[in-house]
Amino acid sequence: MTRGPARRPIQADVARLAGVSQTTVSLVLNERDAGVRISPATRERVLSVIRELGYVANASARSLAGGRNRIIGVYTFEPVFPTTSLDFYFPFLLGMEQEAAELGYDLLLFTGVAGGRQIFRDGSTRLALADGALLLGRYPNVEEIEQLRDSGYPFVYVGHREVSGPPIPYVAADYARATQRLTERLFEVGHERVVYARIGNGDAQPSRDREKGFRRAVPAGDLRRPVGPVWTLESPDEVAGLLAEIRRAGVTAVVAEQHVLAQELLACGERQGMSVPGDLSIVVLGDSTGARGDDTPWTGLVVPREQMGRQATRLLVRLLKPAEEAEATEAAQCESAECPLVPGATVAPPPVPSRQRRPRRQPRQTRVSTS
Incomplete structure (x- = not known):
């Protein structure tokens, strides 16, 4: 038998x-x-x-019984691998894993199933297998985020995320402050015509945060320094037209929201005989994560992805503490991570206009008499 x-x-x-x-x-x-x-x-x-x-x-049984599994879920609204977004997500995941290990938690990655990525199915969520979850993604389903908040399930969003109704806990990169400091630097070295440019409609929260920092850097009442324009392109194919407008308007510095936009400005400028930063200074507000074959020493910022993963994990663990163990003062549920600035080599004082250049002295000519 x-x-x-x-x-x-x-x-x-x-x-x-x-x-x-x-x-x-x-x-x-x-x-x-x-x-x-x-x-x-x-x-x-x-x-x-x-x-x-x-x-x-049994993890499921413990969750249903209200216990703690010491498991943190990680849910992304876009595929993590094996796609090109791997490089984008990797630093976040690395920070989460390291911080979770130090705090005595395991990570559980929730991936998509047939029918697309969904947090809720038939009114329930698989995230309940974990004590709480870290959410991240550039294109989230806001309705599901709000439903998860209303269900009382503990989570932290990695990135600045505004929703209708009560706010949600999040950890975001401080794009506004970093952009303001970089724009102020352009003014400090002598630029008077500084503009902001991006590819896309600018509706995403990180884009709005960057633009806010740019506008904060413009001194109130200083008519020499524009509060705009903010140029929005539909695709990199429009960069040539943007560069023509820049030259026509006498702009000497551009705050470029994306790394790909900065690359196209550089390439297009070189084809027209312009140099960076000799003729045009460029500040980049997105790091080169995932970029291939670009060794340009851009002046800009670093998105603190690993640090954001760590902070979000710590914040979630604090939210998971029972009320009797929580601190007497309510901890902030929204945090920011500083974006380190990179000096780079794409910013310099503006070129001196030709009309202001001192004329080159001509050698004195002496008439020689032949008589």
Whole structure:
């Protein structure tokens, strides 16, 4: 007769062999006493039986029972791999993994299933397998985020995300402050005509944050320095036209929202005999993560993706603490991560207009008499 596979030990087996109730086993597993004193000897006896049986708690059952699995979920609104977005997400995931390990948590990555990526299916969510979740993505489903918030499930969004109704917890890069500092730097070295340019409609929150920083850098009442225009292109194919407008308007510096836009400005300018930063200074507001074959020492900022992953993980763990363990003062649920600035080599003082250049002195000519 063939024997079937050995039955997996359950919590009742642990309680029976340890001579305690299942409630006691549950309290030991969840590292809580719920006001019930458990002696060190009883706790050690339960743990000894758990080791002997090789018992592993069922994560789903613990979640349904309100316990903690010490598991943090990670949900992305776009595929993580094996697509070109791998480079974009990697630093975030690295920071999350390192911080979770230091805090004693495991990460559980939720991927898409047939029918597309959805947080909710038939009114329920698979995220409940984890104690809480970290959400990230450039193109999220805002309705699902709001539904998750209203359900009471703990989560933190990685990136600045505004929703209708009560705000959600998030950790965002401080694009506004970094953009303001970079734009101010252009004014400090002498530029008076500075403009902002981007590809896309600018509706995304990170784009609005960057533009806000640019406008803050313009001194109030200084008519020499424009509060705009903000040029919005539909595609890189329009960069040649943008460059023509820049030259016609006497613009000497551009704050480029995207790395690809800066690359196109540089290439198009070189074809027209312009140099960067000799004729045009360029500041870049997006780092070159995922870019290939570009060794230009851009002046700009670094998106602190790894730091954002770490901060978001710490914030989520704080939100997971029971009320009695939380700090007396309510911790902020929205945090920012500073964007380091890169000096680069694409910013210089503006060129001196030809009409202001001192004329070159001609050598004195002496008439020689032949008589």
